[in-house]
Each structure stands twice: as structure tokens, then as C-alpha cells.
Amino acid sequence: MTVLDRRRFLELCAAAALAPAAHASPRLRVVVAGAGIIGAAVAWHLAKAGAAVTVIDRDGPATHASRGSFAWINATWSKQPRAYHALNQAGVAGWKRLQPELRLPVRWGGSLEGSADAALAAELIERVAEQRDWGETTRLVEPAELATLEPDVDFSALRQVVYSANDGATDPVAATRVFLAAAVALGARAEYPCELTGVALTAGRVTAVRTSRGDIPADRLVLATGAAADAGRRFADWDLPQRDEPGATAVTTPMPRLIRRVLWLPGVHLHQRDDGRIVLGAEAGPPPGEAHVLRLQAYPNVFPEREIALQHATRMSAAAQSFVPGLAALEFEDVRICWRPMPLDGYPVLGASPARPDVYLAVMHSGVTLAPVVGALTVQEILGDAAVEVLKEFRPDRDFKASSGH
Numbered sequence: 001m002t003v004l005d006r007r008r009f010l011e012l013c014a015a016a017a018l019a020p021a022a023h024a025s026p027r028l029r030v031v032v033a034g035a036g037i038i039g040a041a042v043a044w045h046l047a048k049a050g051a052a053v054t055v056i057d058r059d060g061p062a063t064h065a066s067r068g069s070f071a072w073i074n075a076t077w078s079k080q081p082r083a084y085h086a087l088n089q090a091g092v093a094g095w096k097r098l099q100p101e102l103r104l105p106v107r108w109g110g111s112l113e114g115s116a117d118a119a120l121a122a123e124l125i126e127r128v129a130e131q132r133d134w135g136e137t138t139r140l141v142e143p144a145e146l147a148t149l150e151p152d153v154d155f156s157a158l159r160q161v162v163y164s165a166n167d168g169a170t171d172p173v174a175a176t177r178v179f180l181a182a183a184v185a186l187g188a189r190a191e192y193p194c195e196l197t198g199v200a201l202t203a204g205r206v207t208a209v210r211t212s213r214g215d216i217p218a219d220r221l222v223l224a225t226g227a228a229a230d231a232g233r234r235f236a237d238w239d240l241p242q243r244d245e246p247g248a249t250a251v252t253t254p255m256p257r258l259i260r261r262v263l264w265l266p267g268v269h270l271h272q273r274d275d276g277r278i279v280l281g282a283e284a285g286p287p288p289g290e291a292h293v294l295r296l297q298a299y300p301n302v303f304p305e306r307e308i309a310l311q312h313a314t315r316m317s318a319a320a321q322s323f324v325p326g327l328a329a330l331e332f333e334d335v336r337i338c339w340r341p342m343p344l345d346g347y348p349v350l351g352a353s354p355a356r357p358d359v360y361l362a363v364m365h366s367g368v369t370l371a372p373v374v375g376a377l378t379v380q381e382i383l384g385d386a387a388v389e390v391l392k393e394f395r396p397d398r399d400f401k402a403s404s405g406h
């Protein structure tokens, strides 16, 4: 990827976000397939720019990755290389820009990333320098300050802790609903359950979108269908190579405040929302064993039984309790298995299908962080004809090389 100057990148993002509506006349009719955080943010930006928008989802809003997401909003060191890091920085800036306008539920306060491993601790020191070069305020934190930043957390087993003050976390279900409600308030239609089943074309141009509720006349289709790996081939005539990456999260009942920031700790990550609910994420995948392999083959979006869900939650809470002793006897409201929308090389796919110019692909991981900037930038491409320069690294026709990053 080419190296982008951060200031130039953020200027371009801000210019795109503030640009006047790019829609052509007559009003373009756009169907957004997928009502996760990406489809919701894109729909709101489109409606705001004057398009006639219909959002559909075969299950309902925020029912897949956007429901089970850990929902950390960040541009930390693992977001490599520079161009991808800069896109994430623009995502964080986008949340800060939109939060007052839409009343998005974000808790800011930064993140603390700890390492007990000597090699990783050494790497963190190098990465802090890189983060600062790239415009972040990231720094190493000493024990005395940790006691102030997180008085209820025991960091004594860790060698190194890094503080990234810019980060936050959201409630991804609530945030998705806020974007959708704001889109509807601007005239967008939302239909659920409504499955995208096909695309009607005349001379290669989209004229309607076929759905389980009938045809919807349309000029453009946005595929914000997340981890649905066959959507590219079926609707964009373009294969989008993705890899399978399940992840588990657990949400507790509301609790008195114990955690003030996002904590990324060995084996577990957690944060506590403003409503008191603690969100836990597992760092490792499922424990080895044939039962897991068999279960995952069916791409489940829920655990098959409450008991199995609770086993996963208990594993996460035991890891968390070793750092936060106050986390005893947790009650869980929701324990989820979800599939990350993960293009094969780990980077977002953003752009019109090379085979169908009216079908726009918007599939990515770190989609919670990226939703505001993706909405702001893609609307320029979906409604206007100009290609947004900063998205050129993320096109669907790039050479995908398998990687396990991001």
C-alpha cells in the first residue's frame, strides 16, 4: 500500500463528508442490502445527500456481526499499514464528528493495552513511537498512573501497558439503530425481514432489485451484506474472497462502574458501557475439539444451547477476573458467536463491482470503527461519478493475498 500523509488523508475525508450532495438529477434510487452498522451508516449518508434510499435486511437491523461486535473504536498500532491506519483514524474522527449530531452512544476515555509477554512488550515500545509519528497520543503508562486510570484493575502481572487516549467504544446495536432511525427521518424506507435475491439489469445497468418482498425499482445497489460470502458472486457478479473468522462476545447485566476504558489484556478484552453493561471478548478462538469444528461448519450466529453459550462466557469472565477482581458472579444478558466480515487480505472492500458498475461493495472488518468514514466517502462514489482517492487501496479488483492480520 502507498504511504499517505495523515493530514492530507484526514483533509480529504473531511472534505468528502462536508461536500454538498453529489446526487444526479433525477433523484437516484439506492437499495442498501444489509442493515448492520455499515449499511445503516451508508444509508444515512445517502439519505442526507438526497438519494431515495431503501434499506433491507433478511433478518433485521444489527443481527449479525454488528450485534456480536466488541465495538472498540480505534486506530491502534495493529492497524497496519499506514493507509489502513489512516482510514481507521478517519473512522475515529468520524465518530467524534457525528456523535453530537446524532447522539450516538459512544463512551470515550481511551484504551489500555497490556502485555505479559516479553517479546510483545518490546514490540509495544516500538509501536508507541510509530503511533506518535502517525499522529496519535499513545504512550507507555507507569503503575502509579494506571492506579488512577483504572483503580479497580490489577495490572501487576503485566510487563508493559500502553494508553491510547483517543479510543472509545460504542453499543453497536444501539448505534446501528440510531443511524437507521436518522435515515428514516430523512425519508429512507427500511424493510425487514426482506432478503435480497437478485438484480434486474437492462443493458448492464441496474433497474430493480429483487427481494423476498418483490421487486424494488433501483438505480444502484449497495452490498453491505457482511460475512455473507456468496453475496459478491450472486449480486455483483464479482467473487469477493473472504476468510472464515468466528468470534465470541458476552454482555453482562448492568453493574456499578468497575472499568473506565477499553482494556485489551492477555486472553481477554473488555469495556463497560455507560449503561453499566460489561462487554467481554475472547482473544483466542474456540477450544480445540471435533464438536467445535462440526458446529462451526454450519456458520451459526447463535450458540446451539444456553449452556454452551454460558461456558464461553465463563471462560472469558475467568480470564477477566484475574485482572478485575470485582468481576465476580457475573450475569449474562447476551452471549454471541458472530462471523467477522473478513476479506481474504483483511482489508476493507469498497468500490463498484468491476462487472456491475451500479452495484457497490462495502464489506469489511473493523466496520464499527470505520462506519462513519465509510458512509461519508462511499456516498460520493455511489451518487457521484468521481472516485474518492483515499479509497483506491481498497478496491474489489485488487490482488487479494491471504494474510491473518487486522
Ligand SMILES: Cc1cc2nc3c(=O)[nH]c(=O)nc-3n(C[C@H](O)[C@H](O)[C@H](O)COP(=O)(O)OP(=O)(O)OC[C@H]3O[C@@H](n4cnc5c(N)ncnc54)[C@H](O)[C@@H]3O)c2cc1C
Residues within 6 Å of the ligand: 033, 034, 035, 036, 037, 038, 039, 040, 056, 057, 058, 059, 060, 061, 062, 063, 064, 065, 066, 067, 068, 069, 070, 071, 072, 073, 074, 194, 195, 196, 197, 224, 225, 226, 227, 228, 231, 246, 247, 248, 249, 281, 338, 339, 340, 341, 362, 363, 364, 365, 366, 367, 368, 369, 370
Ligand atoms: C466478535 C467480533 C468482534 C469485533 N470487534 C470489533 C471491534 O472491536 N471494533 C471494530 O471496529 N470492529 C469489530 N468487529 C468487526 C465489526 O463488528 C464488523 O466489521 C461490522 O459489524 C460489520 O458490519 P456490517 O454491517 O458490514 O455487517 P453485519 O453487521 O454482519 O450486517 C450484514 C447484514 O447483511 C444482512 N444480509 C446478508 N445477506 C443478505 C441478503 N441476501 N439480503 C438481505 N440482507 C442480507 C445480514 O442479515 C446482516 O444483518 C468485530 C466483529 C466480531 C464478529
